[in-house]
Amino acid sequence: MRAILFCAALLLPSGLAAQGAPAPSSAAAPAAPEATPAPAPRKAATSLVTLSTAAGPIVLEIETERAPVTAANFLKYVEGKRLDGTTFYRTVKVQAEPRYGFIQFGTQNDPKRTLPPIAHEPTTKTGLSHVDGAISMAMAEPGTARGDFFIIVGNTPAMDAEGANPGYAVFGRVVQGMDVVHRIMDMPTSPTKGEGIMKGQMLEPTVPVTAARRSVPSQTSNQP
Numbered sequence: 001m002r003a004i005l006f007c008a009a010l011l012l013p014s015g016l017a018a019q020g021a022p023a024p025s026s027a028a029a030p031a032a033p034e035a036t037p038a039p040a041p042r043k044a045a046t047s048l049v050t051l052s053t054a055a056g057p058i059v060l061e062i063e064t065e066r067a068p069v070t071a072a073n074f075l076k077y078v079e080g081k082r083l084d085g086t087t088f089y090r091t092v093k094v095q096a097e098p099r100y101g102f103i104q105f106g107t108q109n110d111p112k113r114t115l116p117p118i119a120h121e122p123t124t125k126t127g128l129s130h131v132d133g134a135i136s137m138a139m140a141e142p143g144t145a146r147g148d149f150f151i152i153v154g155n156t157p158a159m160d161a162e163g164a165n166p167g168y169a170v171f172g173r174v175v176q177g178m179d180v181v182h183r184i185m186d187m188p189t190s191p192t193k194g195e196g197i198m199k200g201q202m203l204e205p206t207v208p209v210t211a212a213r214r215s216v217p218s219q220t221s222n223q224p
Helices: 068-079 178-185
Strands: 047-053 056-062 087-095 100-106 134-137 148-153 170-176 202-215
Touching: 047 068, 056 068, 056 178, 068 134, 068 170, 068 202, 087 178, 100 178, 148 178, 170 178
Parallel strands: none
Antiparallel strands: 047 056, 047 202, 056 170, 087 100, 087 202, 100 148, 134 148, 134 170
């Protein structure tokens, strides 16, 4: 929040000159002290995770404070190495130029990898949004999200919660590697794989995730 500084005028008593007070000195008045700048707003706590993929690394900033339930779920998959050996398997290209859609990866309900479902954490609660580079939870309905995730390309506010629409649960964003996201998004798909609306959206070949690990912040970690 931008601070607003107010200056108060210094008024002399109105009768002072009529009583024969000496004329003001020509010496320069002392400089007013500089206003203390308002402190910068505190940044919410986050953790960095690097997805190592066959197409290159993607660094994610996970919102552990603003989306604690959803972030904790994702980090359980990372710390348990449950995402190692999974794939990016789906690309949804709403339009090609500019790129607009999302890519999806995760456990695909593999019982050896997938943890129990979590409570839905809507964007109306977290204050997050499906902006370009956001990572969010795949789900059929609120309360069913487990181990599949998608990364947004292009701002998609229609995926946010609004009114009766629960939306999807954003819990972080890409801070390095959007070029890799774009590369995966543009890869070929199978004309026959996938069911229902997913037909024609399944990557062929898929893009392996070789590892998902917490990473140490760097000087460029906050740059898209």
